[in-house]
Amino acid sequence: MESQHTLVLLVEDHPGVLNRVVSLMRRRSFNIDSITVGHSEQPNVSRMTIQLRGEAEDIEQAGKQLYKLLEVIKVIDLQPSEAMIRELVLVKVAAKGAIRAEVVQTASIYGARVLDATPNSVMIEMAGTEEEIESFLTMMRVYGIREMVRSGKVALPRTLSKKTDSQTRHMNPLAAD
Amino acid sequence: MVATDPTTQRTEANQHTQPEVLTGAQIVCRAIEAEGVSTVFGYPGGAVIPLYDAIPEANLHHVLTRFEQWSGMAAIGYARATGKVGCCIATSGPGATNLVTALADAMLDSVPIVAITGQVIEPLIGRDGFQEVDITGITLPVTKHNYIVHDVNEIASTIKEAFYLARSGRPGPVLVDIPKNIFQAKTEYIPAKLTPRKSYQPTTIPNMRQVRLAADAIAQAKRPLIMAGHGVILSNAEDEFTEFVEKTGIPTIFTLLGLGAMDELHPLAIGMMGMHGHRRANRALDECDLLINFGARFDDRATGKLSGFAPNAKVIHVDIDPAEIGKNVQTAVPVVGDVKEVLKLLTPEVQAGDHTSWRNWIEGQHNRVLRAALEDRPDWPEPYAIIKEIADVTNHDAIVTTDVGQHQMWAAQHLGVKHGKRWITSGGLGTMGFGLPSAIGAKMGRPDLEVWTIVGDGGFQMSGTELATSVQEGLDINIAIINNGYLGMVRQWQDLFHARNYSEVAISGPDFVKLAEAYGATGIRVTTDAEIRPAIEKARSIKGPVLIDFVVEPEANVYPMVAPGAANSQMIEGNGE
Numbered sequence: 215m216e217s218q219h220t221l222v223l224l225v226e227d228h229p230g231v232l233n234r235v236v237s238l239m240r241r242r243s244f245n246i247d248s249i250t251v252g253h254s255e256q257p258n259v260s261r262m263t264i265q266l267r268g269e270a271e272d273i274e275q276a277g278k279q280l281y282k283l284l285e286v287i288k289v290i291d292l293q294p295s296e297a298m299i300r301e302l303v304l305v306k307v308a309a310k311g312a313i314r315a316e317v318v319q320t321a322s323i324y325g326a327r328v329l330d331a332t333p334n335s336v337m338i339e340m341a342g343t344e345e346e347i348e349s350f351l352t353m354m355r356v357y358g359i360r361e362m363v364r365s366g367k368v369a370l371p372r373t374l375s376k377k378t379d380s381q382t383r384h385m386n387p388l389a390a391d
Numbered sequence: 392m393v394a395t396d397p398t399t400q401r402t403e404a405n406q407h408t409q410p411e412v413l414t415g416a417q418i419v420c421r422a423i424e425a426e427g428v429s430t431v432f433g434y435p436g437g438a439v440i441p442l443y444d445a446i447p448e449a450n451l452h453h454v455l456t457r458f459e460q461w462s463g464m465a466a467i468g469y470a471r472a473t474g475k476v477g478c479c480i481a482t483s484g485p486g487a488t489n490l491v492t493a494l495a496d497a498m499l500d501s502v503p504i505v506a507i508t509g510q511v512i513e514p515l516i517g518r519d520g521f522q523e524v525d526i527t528g529i530t531l532p533v534t535k536h537n538y539i540v541h542d543v544n545e546i547a548s549t550i551k552e553a554f555y556l557a558r559s560g561r562p563g564p565v566l567v568d569i570p571k572n573i574f575q576a577k578t579e580y581i582p583a584k585l586t587p588r589k590s591y592q593p594t595t596i597p598n599m600r601q602v603r604l605a606a607d608a609i610a611q612a613k614r615p616l617i618m619a620g621h622g623v624i625l626s627n628a629e630d631e632f633t634e635f636v637e638k639t640g641i642p643t644i645f646t647l648l649g650l651g652a653m654d655e656l657h658p659l660a661i662g663m664m665g666m667h668g669h670r671r672a673n674r675a676l677d678e679c680d681l682l683i684n685f686g687a688r689f690d691d692r693a694t695g696k697l698s699g700f701a702p703n704a705k706v707i708h709v710d711i712d713p714a715e716i717g718k719n720v721q722t723a724v725p726v727v728g729d730v731k732e733v734l735k736l737l738t739p740e741v742q743a744g745d746h747t748s749w750r751n752w753i754e755g756q757h758n759r760v761l762r763a764a765l766e767d768r769p770d771w772p773e774p775y776a777i778i779k780e781i782a783d784v785t786n787h788d789a790i791v792t793t794d795v796g797q798h799q800m801w802a803a804q805h806l807g808v809k810h811g812k813r814w815i816t817s818g819g820l821g822t823m824g825f826g827l828p829s830a831i832g833a834k835m836g837r838p839d840l841e842v843w844t845i846v847g848d849g850g851f852q853m854s855g856t857e858l859a860t861s862v863q864e865g866l867d868i869n870i871a872i873i874n875n876g877y878l879g880m881v882r883q884w885q886d887l888f889h890a891r892n893y894s895e896v897a898i899s900g901p902d903f904v905k906l907a908e909a910y911g912a913t914g915i916r917v918t919t920d921a922e923i924r925p926a927i928e929k930a931r932s933i934k935g936p937v938l939i940d941f942v943v944e945p946e947a948n949v950y951p952m953v954a955p956g957a958a959n960s961q962m963i964e965g966n967g968e
Contacts, residue, residue: 226590234531241532271717278714284536284556287590 218247219273220292220299220369223262224254226285234283235262244268244276248301248366259287265367292369302341302365304329305351308358309336317357324350335360410579415543415569416441418580419507420449422550425582428478430454430469430835432462436482437522438509441574454835454864457856459486461828463493464854466504468832470497471815472790472840474627476557477504477832483511484522487568488529492822495533497564499819500648501625503557505550510539510570526568535563543576547583555585560593561712562625593711597728597736604724605683605707606740609639612681612705614749617643618664619652621818622686622710624811628731629653632685635738640746641683642753644672646693647803648818651811652685656787661753665693666953667800673951673959674756676701683707686730689719690819699958709733770919771944774798774873777923778805781843781871784927789841790815790833794826794850796880798873800949802845813840824853827870831857834866841931842867848874848900858910861936869930870938872903875945883948887963888955907938916940 225231232251239246247265254261266276277289292299309317310333317336318328326340340350344367351359413421419442423431432454435443446453456462459481466477481490487508497504511520527537536556538549546569553565609615617639623632633653636643644664645652653660662669664676673695676682682704687693689708694700697719707724708716716725726733778801781791787807792815793799799816808814815833817825830844851872861868873879882896904914913933917926917940930937950965 226588230527233528237531275714275718282712282714284588284591 216267216269218265218267220294220297220367221264221266221273221277221280222290222292222369223264223280223286224256224288225260225262225283226287227253227258227260228285231260231283231285232262234285235264235280238279238283239264239266239276242276242279244272248364250366250368252368263366263368290371292371296373297369297371299343299367299369300341301344301347301367302339303347303351304337304339304363305354305359306335306337306361307354308334308360310334313357317354320353321350324353326350410581412577413580414441414445414574415546415576415578416445416574417449418543418546418578419550419569419574420445420451421580422547422583423478423507424450425551426476426554428476428554431478431480432456432465432469432832432835433480434459434462434482434486436484436486436509438483438511438571439480439486439507439574441571442480442507442509442569452835453480454831454860456828456831456860458854459489460492461824461831461854461857461860463490463504463506464496464822464825464828465832465835466506467493467497467500467502467825468792468815468829469836470502470504470832471829472812472833473836474812475503475836476554477502478507479504480507481509482522483509483526483571484524486522487526488524490566491530491533492820494530494564494566496817496820496822496825498533498535500817501562501621502564503562504564505553505557506564506566508566508568509574510568512572513541513570514572516570526566530566533564534566535561537566537568539568539570540573541570543573543578546573547580548586551583551585556591560591560595594713594727595711595729595732597709597726597733599736601724601726602733602736602740605709605726605737608681608705608707608724609641609683609741610744612744614679615639615641615681615683615744615746616675616679616704617641617683617685618646618687619643619649619685620646620687621648622730623649623652625686626711626730626732628729628734629811631731631734631738633657635734635741638738638743639741640744640750642675642746642750644668644675646687646690646818647816649687649811650803650806650808651814654809655807656809659750663803665695665959666955667804667949667951668693668953668959669804670951670962670964671753671756673953673962675753677703677960678752679704681705681707683709685709685733686711688712688715691719694719695953695959695961696957699960768944770921772917772920772923772941774801774875774941774943774947775805776920777871777873777941777943778802778845780923780927781845782806784924784931785841785843789813789843790830790837792816792826792829792833792842792844794844794846795821795823796847796850796878797875797883797947797949798845798847798879800880801873804949823850826850827854827857827861827868830868830870831860831864831866834868835864841869843869843871845871845873847879848872848876848903849878849898851903852898852900855906858907858912858936858938862911865935867934868936869927870936872938872940873943874900874903874940875943875947876900877945879947880949882946883952886946886948887952903938903940907936912936912938914938914940916942918942
């Protein structure tokens with residue numbers, strides 16, 4: 215059965231690593247829904263969060279293939295129940311005159327923050343789960359979204375890494391032995 | 392004289408405490424020498440002129456091929472014949488792109504080669520400089536790893552790691568791209584030591600629990616079958632593998648690249664599996680209740696339709712690459728590790744089994760008659776007869792490389808490969824033109840062995856220019872062209888599956904005998920079956936490259952054949968029955 219998976223990759227922080235990861239996923243026909251890259255807590259180690267959809271065997275194969283890239287140190291298939299998976303969205307909403315207050319009030323229901331305002335619009339930042347963001351955007355569409363950017367997902371397991379080692383599924387089949 | 396000898400210079404230099412100051416190009420040569428490589432295959436050009444400046448003074452024998460792609464294939468032939476890493480050199484731009492096919496070939500067949508390419512000077516990179524291509528970008532999917540070196544101080548360590556990556560774990564091609572100004576830059580040369588990376592730790596020693604599970608499954612099987620892949624040969628485990636087969640008494644089949652994992656003339660060796668496999672091998676796959684795969688990746692040409700592959704069998708899969716497990720075929724017992732290491736632990740765990748009735752059943756599934764003689768030309772040299780004669784005259788001891796197509800399959804079926812490192816063919820990529828350049832590489836690596844290449848008239852016309860290389864190097868290579876005037880394998884598919892629509896497969900060629908002579912080689916033509924053996928014997932007695940043009944029946948097909956998309960059990964057995 216196809217389902218959404220969140221792969222977390224720890225990779226060496228070298229030029230071209232993102233290219234290698236993305237090229238591999240394309241070449242083997244894995245569909246990436248979102249990918250984010252940034253620094254991790256370790257020096258010279260970047261952390262990638264990849265959201266992709268597929269059958270369990272496909273995801274397994276993706277993980278194993280990713281492990282073959284020289285710069286990939288670790289691949290974790292993060293279970294949603296054991297992790298916080300979040301996303302950031304910036305929206306510019308049409309908001310003139312009286313509407314402006316209504317927009318700001320609606321945004322506050324979602325814990326969103328007004329970043330900037332012009333005579334015709336406000337820019338709002340919101341972070342949350344995919345469901346929260348979708349719900350927020352549904353409301354904002356009522357006023358008219360003029361421009362929007364989503365960061366892609368970032369995720370961390372809930373527990374300390376030592377414990378998550380036993381809970382989350384490391385994709386290297388050898389790690390289980 | 393002594394002072395100009397590089398070895399002497401080096402010894403003297405080592406006695407000084409001060410490291411030598413060398414150019415990047417000289418360091419490249421030193422780093423290659425340090426890997427135990429003495430032969431490189433290449434072609435000079437603008438960006439590598441500084442490297443070629445350093446080559447004459449290095450302890451490297453450089454073989455100048457006539458096309459960069461064939462440098463790559465020669466490096467592959469060298470690697471496969473010797474078990475060492477092959478090395479090739481090309482310039483930037485077109486030189487580098489011409490290597491791509493060779494890298495892909497090495498990638499698909501897990502062959503350890505290192506390619507050194509020149510790059511335009513750093514200030515020109517990204518500005519579409521003359522002969523600039525992004526070769527690391529282009530070769531990303533066809534290399535195990537690749538590098539671009541931006542610091543002369545990193546050349547030695549990069550080349551060290553490149554060779555290590557190429558030969559360790561699952562072997563494969565590695566490319567090192569070096570800008571011209573880095574070749575020219577100077578630094579103190581300090582031989583590199585390998586720095587382990589936490590992200591690259593191939594598993595060679597298997598998990599003992601998995602080994603025991605495999606042994607249990609073997610003990611319980613009634614009709615077990617072993618399949619041998621290239622992994623057996625890549626891990627130099629031919630002896631351990633033969634011992635395992637003999638101890639268990641289990642019949643053994645081979646993939647195209649697994650031929651030679653043990654002596655194919657051994658009574659437990661059943662033959663090749665797959666699309667043009669031996670009938671017995673494919674029938675055994677259908678009936679077996681346990682399939683033990685050593686180092687094969689379940690390629691589609693070997694398995695046929697997956698749903699019909701070994702339908703009654705539980706699968707044990709031994710592979711050094713965890714990603715191969717479960718990729719194509721569901722595996723009951725995965726064993727991740729180097730075949731040799733696995734066998735060291737597995738062989739003591741298994742018992743001799745009595746598989747007499749199972750073996751007798753397989754024996755009964757023998758191949759039918761190959762082909763009846765044609766009524767109008769009963770004396771045509773039969774392609775398979777040519778192969779058998781070559782095997783017989785050379786006592787199966789020669790290295791045989793092939794090109795790709797019908798002759799390749801005839802060779803695979805009829806050579807009776809005794810030793811894996813004497814059977815060199817392009818399996819995964821199926822690269823036409825592979826035959827002659829891989830034979831050059833093999834001969835450079837194993838000058839002590841007789842080398843033959845069996846090619847078609849189509850493939851030979853792709854790489855026939857390497858006759859010049861063979862003559863220049865004075866190589867004793869015997870070339871057998873199975874000349875049917877067609878791109879025979881495509882013609883066979885058109886014959887069987889496209890209503891004999893022979894579209895663009897009739898191929899003319901030069902007078903191959905004259906061509907050989909024009910290059911300074913020897914040419915022999917054979918047009919009747921009686922001439923086959925004398926021609927082979929004559930070729931062996933002549934120094935330098937000898938080409939035999941075997942003019943064969945134009946429309947002979949390779950049988951048996953499993954139609955594309957069909958199960959291995961559904962073999963087309965041809966018109967010879």
